Amino acid sequence: MTILSLEHIKKYYATQKAVDDISFSIEQGSIFGLLGPNGAGKTTLLRMITGIFYPDEGTITFDGKRFDPLNDISKIGYMPEERGLYKKMKIGEQALYLAQLKGLSRHDAMQKIKYWFEKLEMQSWWNKKIEDLSKGMSQKLQFVTTVLHEPKLIILDEPFSGLDPLNANLIKDEIFNLAQRGSTIIFSTHRMEQVEEICNHIVLVNLGKKILDGTVKGVKQDFKDNEFSIQLAEAPLSIASDAFDVVHSDDNHKLTVKIKNGYRSNDVLLYFLQQGITIESFSEILPSLNEIFIRQVEGTHAVTRSFQKIA
Numbered sequence: 001m002t003i004l005s006l007e008h009i010k011k012y013y014a015t016q017k018a019v020d021d022i023s024f025s026i027e028q029g030s031i032f033g034l035l036g037p038n039g040a041g042k043t044t045l046l047r048m049i050t051g052i053f054y055p056d057e058g059t060i061t062f063d064g065k066r067f068d069p070l071n072d073i074s075k076i077g078y079m080p081e082e083r084g085l086y087k088k089m090k091i092g093e094q095a096l097y098l099a100q101l102k103g104l105s106r107h108d109a110m111q112k113i114k115y116w117f118e119k120l121e122m123q124s125w126w127n128k129k130i131e132d133l134s135k136g137m138s139q140k141l142q143f144v145t146t147v148l149h150e151p152k153l154i155i156l157d158e159p160f161s162g163l164d165p166l167n168a169n170l171i172k173d174e175i176f177n178l179a180q181r182g183s184t185i186i187f188s189t190h191r192m193e194q195v196e197e198i199c200n201h202i203v204l205v206n207l208g209k210k211i212l213d214g215t216v217k218g219v220k221q222d223f224k225d226n227e228f229s230i231q232l233a234e235a236p237l238s239i240a241s242d243a244f245d246v247v248h249s250d251d252n253h254k255l256t257v258k259i260k261n262g263y264r265s266n267d268v269l270l271y272f273l274q275q276g277i278t279i280e281s282f283s284e285i286l287p288s289l290n291e292i293f294i295r296q297v298e299g300t301h302a303v304t305r306s307f308q309k310i311a
């Protein structure tokens with residue numbers, strides 16, 4: 001079921017086209033990555049999805065109806081990149097206040113806060129002030145205040161910044177749990193390895209336009225180069241085959257081969273087996289999202305134009 005869909009969304013700042021005719025839809029319970037280089041238009045898109053401002057053109061449909069920020073906002077949790085906590089307020093009181101702003105009764109808010117504080121090992125923080133917290137600690141608090149009312153849609157802008165690996169894992173597990181319980185997560189980051197690990201669907205934007213849309217698996221398949229990694233028990237004397245080229249070799253035991261058009265992976269296996277060489281491992285090499293990101297963004301013609309201008 002689709003929880004959110006954007007159709008032909010446009011947003012201009014004066015003459016700057018920040019978002020230029022972008023459409024995509026997000027399935028309920030998915031973890032969706034909104035990606036793009038600096039200035040691509042991600043924050044502008046997120047601000048329209050959270051109702052901070054309206055699109056100049058296009059339609060946003062949320063939970064089966066036209067998005068109505070005033071009514072729908074309690075179903076959305078937004079953790080912006082810039083932190084918005086009151087520095088002088090005590091942590092417990094602040095969490096309570098924010099939870100009640102999201103529509104929870106004082107009693108329910110208290111229950112949820114206790115649950116989350118315990119889960120994320122924050123029980124001892126109740127009477128501390130925000131200004132006494134480290135960057136990572138306030139990041140955890142901000143995460144809790146975003147998800148505590150279990151909104152249908154959770155938007156996380158760089159949620160792991162400032163977190164040590166243990167705390168990043170803690171938050172990552174909670175993101176998976178929230179998605180499993182039916183929340184949809186929109187995740188914006190520049191860290192592609194996090195996207196590979198966490199997201200099932202991605203959209204890549206550049207210069208206000210959508211340049212890629214698909215599942216992480218599908219996108220990687222689409223960009224694969226027909227390259228395979230092969231580990232041999234012993235090095236062959238020489239390698240010459242019509243089926244593949246060797247593009248890299250570690251002392252001839254571990255090879256990266258590129259299969260030529262019209263040939264299959266079995267042809268590579270057969271080549272070595274016919275020579276009596278034992279194959280220890282064989283696997284396809286898929287490009288990383290980082291490589292795909294760079295390839296796609298560099299390929300956008302307007303970027304090339306600005307490079308030319310600089311040159």
Ligand SMILES: Nc1ncnc2c1ncn2[C@@H]1O[C@H](COP(=O)(O)OP(=O)(O)OP(=O)(O)O)[C@@H](O)[C@H]1O
Nearest residue numbers: 013016017018036037038039040041042043044045
């Ligand atoms: N308030 C504003 N007034 C004028 N132009 C703006 C404003 N906010 C953003 N822009 C421009 O709109 C474009 C998109 O900006 P946006 O902040 O949405 O990018 P982003 O993808 O979130 O970038 P980053 O990854 O750096 O946060 C940029 O060209 C930016 O200069």
